[in-house]
Amino acid sequence: MTASPPSPDLPYAGLTPHAVLDALDAAGLRGDGRILQLNSYENRVFQVHLEESLDPQAAPPAVVVAKFYRAGRWSDAQILEEHAFARELAEAEVPAVAPLALHAPPEAPTALTLQGRPPTLATLEHWRFAVSPRCGGRSPELEDPSVLEWIGRFLGRLHTVGARRPFAQRLTLDGSAAARTSVQWLIDSDRLPPDALHGWHDTCLRALDAVDTRLRRHGPLELLRLHGDCHVGNLLWTSAGPHFVDLDDAVNGPAVQDLWMLLGGDRQEMQAQLGALLDGYETIREFDRRELTLIEPLRTLRLIQHSAWIARRWDDPAFPIAFPSFESPSYWSQQTTLLREQIAAMEDEPLVA
Structure with missing residues (x-):
């Protein structure tokens, strides 16, 4: 070497x-x-x-x-x-x-x-x-309520261990500060097409203000050690049930962070999925239903941080290949539209289960 x-x-x-x-x-x-x-x-x-x-x-x-x-x-x-x-x-x-x-x-x-x-x-x-x-497995069938209940029980066990003590060195997901830093970094980096910059930047700031408003309404967060990047790509299924891989994004944060990325579809579908997850989760550990108001704020933060992540890695040859539209006005126009939708979603009633 x-x-x-x-x-x-x-x-x-x-x-x-x-x-x-x-x-x-x-x-x-x-x-x-x-x-x-x-x-x-x-x-x-x-x-x-x-x-x-x-x-x-x-x-x-x-x-x-x-x-x-x-x-x-x-x-x-x-x-x-x-x-x-x-x-x-x-x-x-x-x-x-x-x-x-x-x-x-x-x-x-x-x-x-x-x-x-x-x-x-x-x-x-x-x-x-x-x-x-090496631990093999296949993608879980998230349309099956019994599978979601099983995953919910698994997450309840994971969070029971995570609640024993906080991380001392890793990041804490408790507000918009990190996302605001990423937004300013993007503005300073000149990655955005000039004709898309103002609309995206203004919408980002309004979205982050809405995130902070939701967090203030919620009050103090119960923080615990989380998987942090709990989506279907990091979940493998075998005959023995689920297991998660890749704790690379493990953070301190609210429990709902490890639930919302497993939801998909329209509002009715997501509510049904959430209900099945919590049916399993709450057999192991109590869940604070007030955290459901944090799903859209957390989704908003991830949306912004994802764009910043791509920009920070753009000099890595793998990234232009994986995200070919990133430097185009259409990408940033789409991101602006998604953020506007998030602002509206944060004003709506939260999911219930």
Whole structure:
């Protein structure tokens, strides 16, 4: 592996399959040469088949998933909090995928460092990575109320663990401040087409004012550790039920943040879905129904932050390919329309279940 750090424009340019296998080998996980890159924009994630161990009792899984973290996004302490939360969930028999404990072999390069208790975060030169067992599954059938109830029970168990203590290092989702910073960054970045800038900016500020109004009406939030990015793409289903992957966006926040992204369709459909989720959730843990007024504010914050996320990653060659319309006036016109719809939605009556 090269010792030169990757350029901001090509953050993963040096992360070849050979580099991935060398990194895992340094941490005592020898691949057999079979490697597959998995879908991920923010980090780089690989499925790697390992050679058989001479000691079956100490052998790692036959197939692992290695995640190489994007430089500059999270600190080591924030990543380790994510890992500790995942392992705490696993110890409580909540079906979440936790990172493996890593052990440097005697021949490991001196440049390798391991962090965590147990060690779960490896750094080799400029690459930081973690390794977890491969856990397969399929997309859940969210149109089935019994599936939603099962997911609700799972989330109730996850939140029971999450409520034990807050994150000390990771972000807290409790207002519009972060989104306002993102809006100003976008304005200063000159990413927006000039003819779309004023309308989008004005609508953003009105939407964020509406978010703050809703939050003030709600009053103090009960914050707990959350998955944070709880959508169907991060949920895998097996015959044993659901399990979540990718706690990369774990935050402190209100419980409803882990519920609303599983809802879809028209208002009647979303109310039915929400009812099934809460039927399961409330068999495990009490849910404050006042938090239903936060669904549209949280959706608004995510909408704004998503545009800022794309803009901040635009120099990564993967992003122009994935979001080809991002620099066009039509994209920003659509975003402005969506934000206006969110302003109206925040004035409507909230969902009930």
